[in-house]
Amino acid sequence: MFNRFLRSFHCKRTHKFTGFVLLLHASLCVNIHGRSGVKPSRFPDHSEGKIIGGEPIKIENLPSAVQFFNFGSLCSGSIINSWSILTAAHCFDNNKDIFNMVIQFGARYIYDYDGEIREVSDFVIHSNYSKAMPFACDIAIIFVNEVITFGSTVQKAVLVTNDSWKKENSKLIAAGWGWTKYGGPISDRGLMSTRLQFVPKGKCERMHQIKLTTDMFCLYGDGVRDTCKGDSGGGVIWNGMIAGIVSHGDGCSKKHKPSIYTNVLFFRNWIRSQV
Incomplete structure (x- = not known):
């Protein structure tokens, strides 16, 4: 898988x-x-994560x-x-x-x-x-090794502070520079974004026939939108905040196969302890 x-x-x-x-x-x-x-x-x-079925966006938007x-x-x-x-x-x-x-x-x-x-x-x-x-x-x-200077194209992310996004069909945004189809080239249109919907954990586990750990969650794009290779590690956005990190999946944009993401809220204390 x-x-x-x-x-x-x-x-x-x-x-x-x-x-x-x-x-x-x-x-x-x-x-x-x-x-x-x-x-x-x-x-x-x-594979590393991925953006399929998305639209190009300016870096100022993310x-x-x-x-x-x-x-x-x-x-x-x-x-x-x-x-x-x-x-x-x-x-x-x-x-x-x-x-x-x-x-x-x-x-x-x-x-x-x-x-x-x-x-x-x-x-x-x-x-x-x-x-x-x-x-x-x-x-x-x-x-x-050197401080990052903020401006219109460079800003720090805001990490999510609650789990209100964890509702079935809640819409989240994923973005990246990776493959635009599975096994294809990386994006030549620059930074791409797509909208995905939240899938409850139990439903996702049944769709994949595995058990997920508590730090994972699933998003689905109806088999036409997804993250793909080259997008791994990127932030998943809900209400302007980072709710997740692109992690892994069964190929890209497969029907009835949500991709799996890292839950940032679960790791907020760990993140604080490291930075």
Whole structure:
């Protein structure tokens, strides 16, 4: 079951990040269609998340969104303060060497002259990640080496403060730069968003014939809208707040197969303790 790139940097930054440009270019060419890590046998297709059936949006509409490039994979993330990015733990499955990681923010496209970049100084993965079952506690925080300056295209996210969104058919918004169809290319239209509806836990478990951990929840787009590979780690929005993190699913936009997300409210205390 489950599961355009810094074409140029501004001259003042090129000398510092030449190695990253080469690394990231090679990573996308070689592995952008690969999986985020070694797949558990029960889950034959654990790709990084995804946006299917969506519409392009400006980065000003979601200024907390970032791209996380990690030596062979593209993930997304959300700025939570001037130094920290919230993302998915499985985005580190392929690599944990910070010298092979980079963050881009304020960018609508993957190749984007307007984007700013930061090196990664450290990260923390939840200590219970994938212990209870694959993708349990699929949450991590990235720390950058230089302060993030806020503006019209760069803002910190607001984390959800209640669970009022956990009602059947509640509408949430997911966004990212990933695949626009399963097995296809990453989005060449830049940042995309789509609306998904909440599926109660018991119903989702029956649809997938598995038990979910308490930190997971499900969203469904009627088999035509979904998150897909390359969107993992991105924030899921309800009423302007981050309610979830793109985690995993059974392919992309399959009929009667909701995708599974990390519940941010469940981890609010853990997030506070880390930042």
